Amino acid sequence: MKRLMFYCQHILGMGHLVRSMEIVRGLTKDFQICFINGGEIIKEFEFPAGIEVINLPAIKTDTEFEELQVVDDIFSLTEAKEIRKNQLLKIFDQFQPDILMIELFPFGRRRFSFELIPLLERAKSNASSTKVVSSLRDIVVTKQQKQVKHEEKVCNLINQYFDLLLVHGDPKFVPLEETFSRVSDLKCAVHYTGYVVQEPPMSPVLNDEEKELINSDKPLILVSVGGGRFGHELLDCVVKTAPWLGKKLPHNIQVFTGPFMPEDKFNELQAMAKNSKNIRIGRYTPYLLSYMKKAELSISMSGYNTTMNVLTTGVRAIILPFTGNQDREQTIRAEKLSNLGIVRLLNPNDLQPDYLAFKIINYLEEQPNQINLDFAGVEKTAALLKTLAVKQKVA
Incomplete structure (x- = not known):
């Protein structure tokens, strides 16, 4: 089997990890996989059987994206960076991947150049025949005033180190050019894979409370905010709205926080909700898709994975985009879907219990529009990487 080394660094939420793992899940039949996780470990997160997972000393960011921080204070940030850089080079030398796949970089994560540039240099050295792939979601975070300089750096890095760019989206919905103007200047092959979507688990391992909720005759409203480092104001409003809705x-x-x-x-949040019998608050479930298939309504942010779950299940959805760090990624996605009548959009001024209750009650009487997008991202990614591995072998 061909060997694939997959690097993923999540720093605030968990969407990058979730999407990367769905891609990996589709590659296990054809590749021996070494998965590198640079972000905080999620104890309940389920990795596919048969892959090697290596957790680097974890690094995250503050909620304003201003500085990197170590998750475990055993090391200073400077020490963690040096350990990570050396560990990545050692893993590469031992694993000798046919393909090195790096999630988001160089369109994002350039603050991790301290370890990624040495790794890319090693991959492109004369002693290595490794092909290098960038794995990119549909919408790139724009840098506004610094956009021209940012795009110049991206082009230089892609053209110097990468053999293939995979865009996990559908150009009919969001072409890459909408948030990155210099696609035509990229010298590597660029392919849209379609959207990466989660498959429902074959046999979810649910506790008694989860079984009761999912199998209940009562309809369900599902509320989630991804990793939980932001979106607190949405959860506050939902908890305050629960007594209104209970009547x-x-x-x-x-609610999953x-x-x-x-x-x-x-x-x-638990203290706020203790007198409301119609609401339960939990931290995390690996089976969010099972809840969403049951739900009459999803209330969430508009990150990539949650949005894909909304679109593939067809559930009604009320969405509040994340706008921190002047990031328009979620806003672009949510506004497009709202304009098509597929979701209902919230803005921060809407987070009043009486208004939210009114919006929920009225929306439950409507049927959302559906959208026909390419959701074959996992399968097409696997096919493109298999082709690349064959070319690598011939070369």
Whole structure:
């Protein structure tokens, strides 16, 4: 089997890890995989059987994206960077991958150049025949005033180190040119794979409370905010709205705060909800898709993976885009879907319990529009990487 080394660094949420793992899940039949996780470990997160997972000393960012931080204070940031860089080079030399796949870089994660540039130099050295691939979601974070300089750096890095760019989206919905103007200046092959979507688990291992909720005759409203480092104002509003909804609707409300929500905030939400019998608050489930298939309504942010779950299940969705760090990625996605009548859009001014209750009750009486996109991202990624591995062998 061909060997594939996959590098993924999540720094605030968990969307990059979730999408990367779905891609990996589709590659296990054809590749021996070494998966490098540079972000905080999520204890309940399920990796596919048969892959090697190596956790680097974890690095995250503050909520304003201003500085990198170590997750475990055993090391200083400077020490962690040096350890990670050397560990990556050692893994590469031992594993000798036929393909090195790096998620998001160089369109993002350039603050990790301290370890990625040495790794790329090693991969492109004369002693290595490794092909290098960039794995990119549909929408690139724009740098606004610095956009011209940013795109110049991206082009230089892609053209120097990468053999293939895989865009995990559908150009009919969001062409890459919409958020990156210099696609024509990229010298490597560029392929759209379609959207990477999660497959429902064959036999989810649910506890009694989860079984009761999913199998209940009562309809369900599902509320989630990804990793949980942001979106707190949405959860606050939902918890305050629950008593209003309890008088009007028969629905259960299941909230997932995300594994990274601070403990004090999680406890605060539970205390706020203790007198509402129609709402349950949990941290994390690897079976969010099972809940979404059951739900009458999803209330969430508009990250890549949650949005794909909304589109593939056809559930009604009310969406509040993340706008921190002047990031328009989620806003672009949410506005496009709202304009097509597929989701309902929230903005921060809408986060009033009476208004949200009114919006929920009215929306539950409507049917959302559906959209026909390319959702074969996992399968097409696998096919393109298999082709690349054959070319690598011939070369």
